[in-house]
Amino acid sequence: MDIKQSSFKLERLDDDIPKDHLSRFIVRFVDEFFPVLEVEENMGGKGRPVLPVREMFKLIIYAFNEGVTSSKVIEDHAKYHKIYLYVSNGIKPSQRSIRRFIRDYGYLFNVFIGSTLLFANELGITDFKHISIDGTIKKAYNSKFNVLHEKDINTLIQYYSGLKLPNKKIKKLPRPARKLIERTDLNNEDKLELLFELQTQIKMSGQNTVPVNDVEARWMHNKQGLNEVAYNVQSAVDTVSKLICAVKVSQKPTDHYELPEIVKNAINNINDEPEYVSADTGYHTETSFQYLEQNNIKGLIPDRKQTRENTGRLSENPFHKDHFKHDLEKDTYICPNKQELPFQQEIKHYLENETKPYKIERRYWNYNACQDCQDKEKCYKGTQRQITEFTSNTALKMKKQMETKEYKTMFKKRSSTVEAPFGTLKTYYHINELPTTGIQHTEHILALQALTYNLKRLNHIIKNTYDETDNINQFIEKIGATLNLKCKTTEK
Incomplete structure (x- = not known):
């Protein structure tokens, strides 16, 4: 026993790291894929040597995979934690360097997401024929009380433009406005510039208030029905592999x-068009239908009634519209008393001109049947029961598709597909607690979280099925030679 602890031995950084550890997969993946990117590194001038981009990617990706998002904690781990030393090849960046790297190279995380998807496709894990999309809100790094009203912004602009205002008017300003006046880290010109930005955001958003700390965030309804300052996060997920295709x-x-933008992002990342796209009723709009039809993609988007039927939430009132069944072949509604209400009238509502109908109002009724009905007092008020549908030709096509057994079966896969990654990002990666400000920064961080999710899932699949080293090498050779993938990633 060496009481004085004077003995020593030479050892590698990865000596105590298991062969199937996630860190090894991340290192190999970045090492093999990074040369394909044409990254122009900023070599800097005099002073400290510039940190290598490749090693910084490994360090940050691994840290976020472990749920470590604080730049200060990453800095400490890079100095003392053995696995972090192995992943980063011994570099020791400061927290400031880490924050600056995410800001300058964050756009590359989306490129890496695409590489994980191409990798999965090469391994035969999935063919990306069916993707599901969904949205959720991410709380902004801004208290719901730290907002300014339009009238208060105008008052402050007058104040900092040199207009003399009564002291009473200044004292009556709400607390966020007074806090802005009291800030010492900004001079008057900076405050005036910020106020003009707030005024611009008010006009763009159409809302009455704007957050002070994160001016690009907006008021949104959460799942509890409450308003909060947030961003709308869209994601596309492959139904087979459950890999995130785009955020x-x-x-x-x-x-x-x-729908159009998130599907375009997914197509760009998977380098192919999916055959099917499924989404919930929130995407049941003419914009979605037209985009899918123009791109020859089959949509699976139920209307409100179909959603209530799928979730078992139809109205308890037996004479509610929910219980009037639509016969697609006859184009007629069948009431609870088995009487038919045939199609009677169609009215087109035009958006711009008569060549472009925006909505079609379709009306169904059966006057004679309603007059002889014993339940007419329970069913309607007036002379007859009328069923009205606001739809379009593309919406009718979608409705007919969603009534088929094939589409109903395929749509059932959606809930278990798109909800799982969101649940992981919220519960394990804590995306709502991440202090991000601005759309660009928020998107970079969420792309990084999606990338870490994909790598962890790929590692799990490969570890139980493939020899990951050989497959990564084969994959890189193919995208470098056969697919000729050249990702020139220079910042404009």
């Missing part, structure tokens, strides 16, 4: 017009 951050408070 996108939006300022729009609803999902109505988000």
Whole structure:
């Protein structure tokens, strides 16, 4: 026993790291894929040598995979933690360097997401024929009380533009406005510039207030029905492998017009068009239908009634519209008393001109049947029961598709596909607690989280099925030679 602890031995950084450890997979993956990218590193001038981009990627990806998101904690781990020393090849960046790296090279995380998907496709894990999309909100790094109203912004602009205002008017300003006046880290010109930015965001958002700390965030409804300052996060997930195909951050408070952009991002990452795209009722809009039809993609998007039927939440009232069944072949509604209400009238509502109908109003009724009905007092008020549908030709096509057994079976895969990654990102990676500000920074961090999720899932699949080293090498050779993938990633 060496009481004085004077003995020593030479050892490698990875001597005590298991062969199937995730860190080894991340190191090999980045080492093999990184040369394919044409990254122009900023070599800097005099002073300390520039930190190598490749090793910084390994360090940050591994840290986020472990749930370590604080740049200060990553800095400490890079100095003392053996696995972090192995992953980063011994570099010891400061927390400032880590933050700056994510800011300058964060756009590359999306490129790496694409590489994980191509890798999965080469291994035969999936063919990306069916992807599911969904949205959730991420809380912004801004208290819901730290917001400014439009009238208060205008008052402060007058104040900092040199207009003399009564002291009473200044004292009556709400606390966030007074806190801005009291800030010493900004001079008057900086405050005026910030106020003009806040004023611009008010006009762009159409909302009455704007957050002070994160001016690009918006008021949105959470699942509890409460308003909070947040971003709308869209994701596309492969139904077979459950790999995240794309992430996108939006300022729009609803999902109505988000399908085209998130599907485009997914297509760009998987380098192919999916055959099917499934989404919930929030995407049941003409914008979604037209995009899918123009790109020859089969959509699986139920309307509200179909969603209530799938989830067992139909109205308890037996004479509610939910219990009037639509016969697609006859184009007629069948009431609870088995009487038919045939199609009677169609009204087109135009958006721009008569060549482009925006919505079609379709009306169904059966006057004679309603007059002889014994339950007419329970069913309707007036002379007859009328069923009205606001739809379009593309919406009718979608409705007919969703009534088929094939599409119903395929749509059932969606809930177990797209919800799982979101649940992991929220519970394990704690995306709602991450202090991000601005759309770009938020998107970079979420892309990094999606990348770490994909790598962990790939590692799990490969570890139980393949020899990951050989397959990574084969994959890189193919994308470098056969696919001729050249990702020139220079910042503009």
